[in-house]
Amino acid sequence: MARLNDDAQWIILMGFLISFSFFFLAIVINQSTVVGQTTAESVIEFPKNDIRDISQTISGSVNLLSPDNQTVKQDIVVIALNRKNAVVSYTIIQPAPPSDVHSHAVIHYNNGVTEYNENWTSL
């Protein structure tokens, strides 16, 4: 075996250090695939459409008079529970002018995975 020249070991050691640090940085970048997927999944599993839909329906019914508002309320609560597996409960507070000219709706939504509460105010 040829006689080994052991000069420049520091340079080689530094070379190793730098290359390994690059690898650890690469691992960090590597994790972005997994992180991106889990984030996208949790975003997509949020019942955004259900919540928007129910909020829009409830806010559209604030101006109904009795007994229409009670009928719509029973419709929403019963059908949401039976067909959407969601517990929906809401209270509509009519405006009391002149101190407050806005209608309010306090909406609670819970489908077992996501709980959502909203305090809606009319324009």
Add this chain to the structure above:
Amino acid sequence: MRLIGGSSRRRTSGSRSYRAQSRTGTRGYGGPGRVNCDGQLYTIEGIAAALLMIMTAYLVVNATSVYTAGDTHISDMQLEQMGSDALKIMDTPLVENEKSPLQEIVENPGSVNNATFGSMFLDLTNLRAGSGSDHIQYTANYTCRIHPGTEIASYPLSYSRNLTLGEHAVRVTKWVTVNKGAVAFCGTTNVERAVLVEVLMWRD
């Protein structure tokens, strides 16, 4: 500069260096397979190369994610989003303060396969830029509560194809407020009602 085997000063001082001593020591066992300090750099290089290869393989394998059966909900939810958007468009009035097409369809569904719903829903979901359309099929019904009480009833509205139970369908829903005036609807007359339009949609 040397890392192992003593300082360069000791090495240059002659046969008294650590390395020289160890070599003489190991030589005592004799034979060509003696243990000495030669080839340390080759050893380090070999270990480093092995680590580099293993880590490269690890990174390459990890860079992609395998699409498994459990991941189908990702494409399902894209379909669901498109269906929700289509229903939302259908429940938007064309003229302010008038009824939306979806409200009119639920109020006057006519015979079971409602053609207006079919053409509107399929136009909104199947049309694509470029040539060719998508192959989305659907079956739609609506659910209302029988007043008074907590019983519900579902009525078919429209369908583009019969369900054979082999489809991989997603369900999209839309709340619609309905007022049929003097005509009885789910146990009431002249009362605003909230009904749930449910659509099962799938790609052929």
